[in-house]
Amino acid sequence: MDKPLIQFRRLAQRSDADVSCRCVEQESVEIVAIACKTDIFCGVLKAIFIEIAPYNSLGARRMLAELAPVDSPSVRLMGHSRLGELCLRTGRGEEAYKHLKAALDVLPRIGDRHDYLFIHPLLVLACLQRGDPDEAEYWLRQAASDNAQRQEAFYRPDLGGRAEIALARGLTEVGLGLWRGAVERMHEADSTYGGDPWLDPWALQVQSAAVTAHAHAGRLELVGDSVDRLGRGLRTLLSGPVGPPVQLPVFGTVLHALGMAGLASGDAGAGASASADAGADSGASASASTSASPVRMIALAERLRVLRDFQPTMSADRARQAVGAAGNAARAAYADAVSEYTALERDELWEAARAVVSVTSGRG
Numbered sequence: 001m002d003k004p005l006i007q008f009r010r011l012a013q014r015s016d017a018d019v020s021c022r023c024v025e026q027e028s029v030e031i032v033a034i035a036c037k038t039d040i041f042c043g044v045l046k047a048i049f050i051e052i053a054p055y056n057s058l059g060a061r062r063m064l065a066e067l068a069p070v071d072s073p074s075v076r077l078m079g080h081s082r083l084g085e086l087c088l089r090t091g092r093g094e095e096a097y098k099h100l101k102a103a104l105d106v107l108p109r110i111g112d113r114h115d116y117l118f119i120h121p122l123l124v125l126a127c128l129q130r131g132d133p134d135e136a137e138y139w140l141r142q143a144a145s146d147n148a149q150r151q152e153a154f155y156r157p158d159l160g161g162r163a164e165i166a167l168a169r170g171l172t173e174v175g176l177g178l179w180r181g182a183v184e185r186m187h188e189a190d191s192t193y194g195g196d197p198w199l200d201p202w203a204l205q206v207q208s209a210a211v212t213a214h215a216h217a218g219r220l221e222l223v224g225d226s227v228d229r230l231g232r233g234l235r236t237l238l239s240g241p242v243g244p245p246v247q248l249p250v251f252g253t254v255l256h257a258l259g260m261a262g263l264a265s266g267d268a269g270a271g272a273s274a275s276a277d278a279g280a281d282s283g284a285s286a287s288a289s290t291s292a293s294p295v296r297m298i299a300l301a302e303r304l305r306v307l308r309d310f311q312p313t314m315s316a317d318r319a320r321q322a323v324g325a326a327g328n329a330a331r332a333a334y335a336d337a338v339s340e341y342t343a344l345e346r347d348e349l350w351e352a353a354r355a356v357v358s359v360t361s362g363r364g
Contacts, residue, residue: 073109080106081117088122089249091308091316093129100126115146124161129311133168136161154189155202156182160209160310168312172217179210183226199233201250208257209310215257215264216313216322227261230254235357242350251353252304255297256319262294263322263330295323295330297356299337304349 080103087096100123107115120143127136143158159182166175186203197203207226214223234254237247298319308314323334344352 073106077103077106077110077117081119081122084119084122084126088125088129088309089307090305091129091311091314093126093311097123097126097130115143118143118155118157120146121156121158121161124158125164125309125311128161128164128168129308131168133165136165136168140165154186154200156185157309159185160206163213164310164313167213176214176217176219176222179213180222182206183210183223196233196236198229199237204230204233204250204254205307205309208253208307209313211257212260213313215260216318218264220261220264227258230257231357234258234353238350238354238357242347245346248346248349249305249307252301253307253314255304255353255356256301256306256314259294259297259301260319260322262297263326293356293359295326295334296337298323299334300341300349300352300356302338303341303344304353 080099084096084099084103087093087099100119103117104119104123107119120139123139124136124143127133127139140158140161143161159178163175163178163182166172166178183206186197186206198207207230211220211223211226211230214220220227234251237251302316306314306316308316312318323330341349341352
């Protein structure tokens, strides 16, 4: 009986994303059954659903199924809420909605109805991904009434959800203003990140969504500081040694924002030059030289994976439509980049990101 406890004590202390579900599969039910009666239960849940393959919904789903015999409300709550969060990150709103509703149904069994796991604001995002801003607004009201969430100043997915509801309803200026307010609020709050708070993964994700929203609307001049901060932050993060895979989707999200900003700007975007000479060979050539960097960023971002939580802004289809609107040369450069990056392994992707950011930095 000591072996599983020791195993989980070690596992719960690990923060790298290379921990495999296989290391606990054989004894997971026994371990959690024991852990339910010990003081390390929270660490066990953290190890299972957060530290193990943090971006892998398949691994979390397998672990939830294995732990079903334990019939622990805490396991079900953590498992379904985590799966809902992972589905949101990949834009699978319907699946996220089902898991989040299942997690919500478990809350009464816990004996505390406070939404410490932010299920209500995550349901806002799930409804937006499902194309239902009306229900999204309902869950936003539920989130606003929860004291546990009002006490959290830094991690506030409801703020992005409020902005996306406005954008989904065509209230562009309102939505953009809410996004800028969300970024400013983070500036005033404390991050749990050990270093520069602007390098916190959540801060990078929020800034990336804000920049992308403004790029889609052609209002980049309102978020110039965020664009510069994202570029500097990404160069800083990529300057170190190759890190765990969990960092790649964060990099991808920032690259997506910078690529969208490049397409929308007169400096690096292809939109203006492509539309000026649509159909002309000389125009296409000029477009190729100006658009290669932004479209390669967007292609590489897709390969690294982009956090798709905030929609309609971070929709993959919407980004591809922006590339298509940039002209034939941009579409060709994007297709070439997709083909090139598909074959790369993790360390090679890291180097590819460094190369793209280096080129962009050289231009700036």
